Structures are given as C-alpha cells and as structure tokens.
Amino acid sequence: MQTDVARSRLRELILDGAYPPGARLTELELAATLSMSRTPVREALRALAADGLVRPAGRGVVVVALAEADLDEAYQVRAALEALTAELAAVRQREGRIAPADLRALHEVAAETATATAEGRLADAVRLNRRFHRTIAELAANSTASRTLERLWDQIQVSTLRSLAPPARHAHVSGQHERLLDAITGGRPEEAAAIARAHVLDTRATARHPPLPTEEDRP
Known part of the structure; x- marks a missing residue:
C-alpha cells in the first residue's frame, strides 16, 4: 500500500536526519521526492503526526523535537x-x-x-x-x-x-x-x-x- 510505503520512507528520512527538527515539509515537495501522488503522502503525514514526529503547520508539517x-x-x-x-x-x-x-x-x-x-x-x-x-x-x-x-x-x-x-x-x-x-x-x-x-x-x-x-x- 502506497501510504505504508510513504510513511516508512518519510520516517526513515526523519530518523536519519535528512529532515531535521524544525524542517518544514509540504505534501507537494514530499510527493515529488517520493515519486508518488499527494494522497498517500497526506495520509502518511497524518500517521507520523499521530506518532509525534511531525505537527501540522500551515499548508504542511514541521518535524518535531521534544522539549x-x-x-x-x-x-x-x-x-x-x-x-x-x-x-x-x-x-x-x-x-x-x-x-x-x-x-x-x-x-x-x-x-x-x-x-x-x-x-x-x-x-x-x-x-x-x-x-x-x-x-x-x-x-x-x-x-x-x-x-x-x-x-x-x-x-x-x-x-x-x-x-x-x-x-x-x-x-x-x-x-x-x-x-x-x-x-x-x-x-x-x-x-x-x-x-x-x-x-x-x-x-x-x-x-x-x-x-x-x-x-x-x-x-
């Protein structure tokens, strides 16, 4: 399922530091990076937000670091x-x-x-x-x-x-x-x-x- 693939790849990029805390990510940019449509990327970002790795910010999300x-x-x-x-x-x-x-x-x-x-x-x-x-x-x-x-x-x-x-x-x-x-x-x-x-x-x-x-x- 594309949503699972998107979630896994984005999670890896965040954990590896390619997208560090404070980085702003948009569906459009990520869809281009992952070579897939925006729908699975959108769902993947929702899952990552539920996991506490990103938070909504305007038209995209921001990678979160714990205080x-x-x-x-x-x-x-x-x-x-x-x-x-x-x-x-x-x-x-x-x-x-x-x-x-x-x-x-x-x-x-x-x-x-x-x-x-x-x-x-x-x-x-x-x-x-x-x-x-x-x-x-x-x-x-x-x-x-x-x-x-x-x-x-x-x-x-x-x-x-x-x-x-x-x-x-x-x-x-x-x-x-x-x-x-x-x-x-x-x-x-x-x-x-x-x-x-x-x-x-x-x-x-x-x-x-x-x-x-x-x-x-x-x-």
Whole structure:
C-alpha cells in the first residue's frame, strides 16, 4: 500500500536526519521526492503526526523535537518499559521459552554495537544499539510494550540526533549491555529489570552532563 510505503520512507528520512527538527515539509515537495501522488503522502503525514514526529503547520508539517522536560518524561517511560521487557525476557529464558538461536542473535548484536561504538561509527552505533534493545523487547513477547517503545525510540532519536557524539565512556556503556545480557541469559528477571532501568536513566543523565573522558576512552 502506497501510504505504508510513504510513511516508512518519510520516517526513515526523519530518523536519519535528512529532515531535521524544525524542517518544514509540504505534501507537494514530499510527493515529488517520493515519486508518488499527494494522497498517500497526506495520509502518511497524518500517521507520523499521530506518532509525534511531525505537527501540522500551515499548508504542511514541521518535524518535531521534544522539549527537555518532555524528553525527560520520555526517558522515564522508556526506562520503565525496558525494565519490563528485560524482566519478561529473563523470565522466558528461565522457563526455557527462548530459542538458543534467538539468544545468540542478541549476543551478536551486542558485540556489533560495542565494536561500532568503540570505533566511533556513530550512525552504525545508533542503529545497532536500537536493534539490541528491540531484540530484548521481542524476546519479551509483549507486543504492546514493543509498539510503545518503538514510538518512544523514534521521538528520542529525532530529538537527540543533533547532539549525537561519541560516548565519553563507551566501555561503560558496553559493560552495561554485557551485564544486562548476563542477567537475561542467566534467567534473573529482577536483576535484568534493575540493570535495564539504570542503563536508560544513565543514558539520559550522561546526555545532560557528559563526563570527562577517562584513560580507557582515549585512543
């Protein structure tokens, strides 16, 4: 369906920063860019507005970035939901309901994320980090949590894209991922939930007040 195609392509352009926060978009321009009629573009923009990525502005829309207070709230909800999905994934692992291949895939994407982050490949690191957390949500098998997290991740990604920078302590971030992996793999739900919640809130705190690089972070 053309509306779904338009929505997917526009969402990708917004998340990649091709259309940054504050950019004004019109149906006519977007229809030309996507090589399709204005009707599916119009419907796609309505869907993106419902997702919180754009807002109506005159004859078009404007790409939205969350204000700092709203971003804080988004991270708080994300922390709660990622704690839940980590807990559920660990419970399912303890009960033997996660296939070994799915667990291996989670370990593999964690390793890829650590490598991309350490090498300063920011775009790859953002994409892989999101895949890591999405994979945990998928292992939790809670579709409502997964859908809500996808929307939150979109809003957070758009709102923080301009300030994207290499983490001052990439080894610390990778270490948090490893501890989370260990708790899920070991089937320890309470520990997994606590680590996931702390990891998300630490990410927000670090973005607000970046620490000075340590010796381990210097090349």
